[in-house]
Amino acid sequence: MPSQIVSLDVNGERREFIAAPGATLLACLRESLGLTAAKRGCAQGACGTCTVLVDGRPEAACLVAVETVAGSAIRTLEGVATGGDLDEVQSAFIDCFATQCGFCTPGMIMVAEALLDRDPDPSEADVIEAISGNVCRCTGYRPIVIAILEAARRRRERAVTR
Amino acid sequence: MAKLRGRGYASVNYPTGMNLGGDPSQALIHATTTGTFVVSLSSVDLGQGIKTIAAQCAAETLGLPIENVLVDTADTDTGPHCMGTFASRGTHRVGNAVIMAAAEARGVMLEVAAEELEVDAADLETDGTGYIAVKGARDKRVHITDLALAAHFKHGRTISGRGIYLKEPSTPVPETGEMDPDSCQAHACTVAVVEVDDETGVVEVLELFNTYEVGRALNPAMATQQVEGGAWMGVSHALFETTEPYYPARDHGPRDFAGYLMPGPADLPVQHSLLLERPADNGPYGAKGIGEMTANAPIPAIANAIFDACGVRLTAMPFTPERVLRGLDALRTEEPC
Ligand code: FES
Ligand code: FES
Numbered sequence: 001m002p003s004q005i006v007s008l009d010v011n012g013e014r015r016e017f018i019a020a021p022g023a024t025l026l027a028c029l030r031e032s033l034g035l036t037a038a039k040r041g042c043a044q045g046a047c048g049t050c051t052v053l054v055d056g057r058p059e060a061a062c063l064v065a066v067e068t069v070a071g072s073a074i075r076t077l078e079g080v081a082t083g084g085d086l087d088e089v090q091s092a093f094i095d096c097f098a099t100q101c102g103f104c105t106p107g108m109i110m111v112a113e114a115l116l117d118r119d120p121d122p123s124e125a126d127v128i129e130a131i132s133g134n135v136c137r138c139t140g141y142r143p144i145v146i147a148i149l150e151a152a153r154r155r156r157e158r159a160v161t162r
Numbered sequence: 163m164a165k166l167r168g169r170g171y172a173s174v175n176y177p178t179g180m181n182l183g184g185d186p187s188q189a190l191i192h193a194t195t196t197g198t199f200v201v202s203l204s205s206v207d208l209g210q211g212i213k214t215i216a217a218q219c220a221a222e223t224l225g226l227p228i229e230n231v232l233v234d235t236a237d238t239d240t241g242p243h244c245m246g247t248f249a250s251r252g253t254h255r256v257g258n259a260v261i262m263a264a265a266e267a268r269g270v271m272l273e274v275a276a277e278e279l280e281v282d283a284a285d286l287e288t289d290g291t292g293y294i295a296v297k298g299a300r301d302k303r304v305h306i307t308d309l310a311l312a313a314h315f316k317h318g319r320t321i322s323g324r325g326i327y328l329k330e331p332s333t334p335v336p337e338t339g340e341m342d343p344d345s346c347q348a349h350a351c352t353v354a355v356v357e358v359d360d361e362t363g364v365v366e367v368l369e370l371f372n373t374y375e376v377g378r379a380l381n382p383a384m385a386t387q388q389v390e391g392g393a394w395m396g397v398s399h400a401l402f403e404t405t406e407p408y409y410p411a412r413d414h415g416p417r418d419f420a421g422y423l424m425p426g427p428a429d430l431p432v433q434h435s436l437l438l439e440r441p442a443d444n445g446p447y448g449a450k451g452i453g454e455m456t457a458n459a460p461i462p463a464i465a466n467a468i469f470d471a472c473g474v475r476l477t478a479m480p481f482t483p484e485r486v487l488r489g490l491d492a493l494r495t496e497e498p499c
Contacts, residue, residue, distance in 0.1 A: 041419075042418060042419050044418060044419075044420070046418060046419035046420045047419050097383050097384065097386075097387050099209075100209030100210070100211075100387060100391060101208055101209030102209065127427075128427045128428045129428075131427055132426050132428060135419060135424070137395075137424075138209050138391050139387065139390075139391045139394070140391045140393065140394025140430065140433075141394070141426070141427035141430060142390065142394075142430055142433070143387065143390075144427070145427060
């Protein structure tokens with residue numbers, strides 16, 4: 001099978017690149033498009049640090065063959081901030097000290113974005129469920145759960161004042 | 163069959179730094195032409211927060227806002243030497259080196275400000291917002307941005323400083339083994355509350371009470387982060403993690419995250435953490451190191467809590483259901499009912 005041209009909508013921008021057969025979405029984002037926020041932790045779907053949103057759904061980009069999502073809308077951590085302004089999830093991660101080494105952070109934030117997109121007022125159990133596929137070695141998870149709940153609160157507050 | 167509750171505690175004294183060869187680290191600091199103080203280090207921040215601590219130490223010593231400090235740890239080939247981030251030494255060694263470098267830079271900064279304002283350097287003070295002012299005449303002042311420009315283009319001065327922390331090397335006395343191995347020691351105690359299911363052997367850690375004497379917590383939120391993240395790792399070692407479950411046979415060893423068990427976000431104990439501060443005289447602003455020790459005390463505390471709950475004394479980690487059940491079986495054979 002020859003390499004093929006794949007087109008994706010990445011963070012609102014149409015991107016085209018050449019992908020070898022079976023190339024993963026993660027490899028294409030990192031190597032062809034230079035978007036290195038999504039990390040390669042395990043390359044087998046077990047750590048979650050490669051998580052990006054595919055048409056709004058969180059997916060382990062290391063497991064997705066890129067040709068199977070051709071034409072989809074992909075959202076990565078690079079697309080979360082508006083210009084230099086961090087969004088609620090990013091700023092809550094900072095304010096709640098939810099990151100240490102930061103290796104899990106890109107995946108945690110994308111999972112949180114997907115959760116808050118579909119449920120603006122999640123319970124603590126919902127948050128735990130949402131991040132349960134993401135491994136963190138540093139924080140003990142608790143600050144991450146608190147940060148996501150705080151981000152939800154800030155986003156609801158902003159929605160009211162807008 | 164029942165769920166049995168137990169409580170146990172364990173304490174740890176942990177050395178800050180080591181002392182073979184004196185365990186030195188260096189820091190260099192210089193002001194850019196716009197008054198940003200660049201702290202050059204070869205120390206690595208892998209999430210423990212040394213860049214934040216170095217910036218805090220520099221800002222405090224310089225008397226400038228933390229926004230005026232930029233910590234550069236980019237290159238161990240070209241940076242001033244650091245022995246490394248190990249032995250819970252970063253805050254202590256690097257913090258002290260940064261303070262020494264920043265103190266020298268502050269001296270130059272005040273000298274240049276004295277020239278600029280045509281006053282005596284001894285009459286100057288910093289206000290923490292970026293101004294260097296004459297004591298008692300606050301309107302006679304210069305901002306660090308203007309001063310750094312003037313230093314470079316007008317006075318021909320570099321506002322810079324050098325720092326190193328070296329503990330006097332100590333080698334063991336051959337007869338006694340006596341030596342001075344560390345710079346100070348941090349102390350901690352953890353109380354664990356567990357529940358043991360005597361039917362399944364599953365141990366659940368319900369609560370951890372962590373008390374840490376850390377000299378001074380330069381950044382209390384980050385110190386708590388270390389304590390609670392470390393305690394999580396302690397729980398993980400105590401109950402889950404092993405690469406060799408049937409050592410020396412490696413047959414059932416995990417190969418990846420799917421098989422290497424760690425507690426997830428739904429398995430967390432409630433943690434209560436308390437920092438006690440008794441400044442160490444040789445620590446940077448009194449701080450001791452607390453990096454590595456944080457995973458230690460929870461493990462024996464959990465072992466003791468298991469013993470308290472069900473009488474099983476486990477000495478090999480992790481405290482898996484299998485080990486708990488074997489222990490319970492052994493107790494039953496000892497005292498048949
Ligand atoms: S790298 Fe994709 S889940 Fe670990
Ligand atoms: S912050 Fe290090 S893995 Fe989560």
